[in-house]
Ligand SMILES: [Fe+2]
């Protein structure tokens with residue numbers, strides 16, 4: 001209902017009630033007030049089966065829209081009804097003039113001790129109901145998800161600003177990153193279920209940033225299950241968040257290419273591991289783990305990945321955890337070139353016999369942790 005009409009409806013209701021406080025029910029002024037309100041309400045009920053008028057504090061709400069702070073008389077009217085235990089008046093289609101007369105008479109009688117709804121019923125008024133406003137009760141579970149969602153969304157926003165800073169050649173703000181990590185670390189410890197549910201949302205419009213946050217969350221969940229906590233848990237989360245930061249240097253046509261990369265393009269893409277290590281090494285306050293993980297996260301257990309020909313080395317535990325989180329999140333997400341894969345398919349890809357990409361013991365633990373499939 002447009003706001004003017006809503007205001008007019010309420011004004012007429014208030015006027016009719018005022019009339020009945022001052023004059024006898026048969027007084028022409030009272031009758032005119034009833035006529036005026038009936039016609040406004042009937043007009044409204046032609047286009048909608050009901051009108052809900054609510055009184056919240058000093059505010060009047062009509063069909064969910066709050067009226068602008070009204071005149072003193074309107075505020076007085078809202079307060080008066082609320083003080084009498086009426087927070088909500090619902091008018092239904094079929095409302096007659098006689099019913100409006102009944103409503104006004106019932107409201108006007110301040111001496112009766114019978115509850116207002118009972119008096120309305122006694123007068124045969126069926127198309128007006130009075131009630132209290134029930135604030136939707138939110139279950140603990142929903143409240144948990146809502147709180148987790150706020151942390152998660154803030155983390156995705158911050159991830160974007162870290163990315164943009166690195167892309168502009170500035171140093172990503174470690175304090176902002178630490179704030180994300182603190183929030184996620186708390187969730188990993190206190191409400192892992194909600195956090196894991198949020199990482200499963202398959203969006204691809206902001207994949208770059210959700211991927212950063214998801215890998216951080218999935219890596220910290222694994223680390224936590226290995227009893228890693230406190231500052232080290234946060235370092236893992238930090239390193240995971242920044243694992244792909246070198247991609248700020250990858251040309252967008254390569255980064256977002258919907259088809260298979262050519263050899264040359266793949267060569268360009270591969271550089272992100274070295275460039276990431278570079279960026280992170282020169283960022284003050286960045287944990288030492290971050291450039292290591294950026295450098296190692298595509299190496300694989302047998303070093304058959306990239307960067308190539310780096311001699312022998314043992315991958316950091318954080319790298320092994322991040323690789324699992326990284327591939328899992330990438331396969332599960334919707335990408336421009338394919339839809340996110342089902343968990344059964346991800347399981348068979350990641351768990352392939354002898355897949356050198358992952359540490360098998362950690363992979364089994366991950367699968368267990370996520371409840372993806374029975375561990376063989
Ligand atoms: Fe990567």
Ligand SMILES: [Fe+2]
Pocket residue numbers: 211243244326
């Ligand atoms: Fe990645």
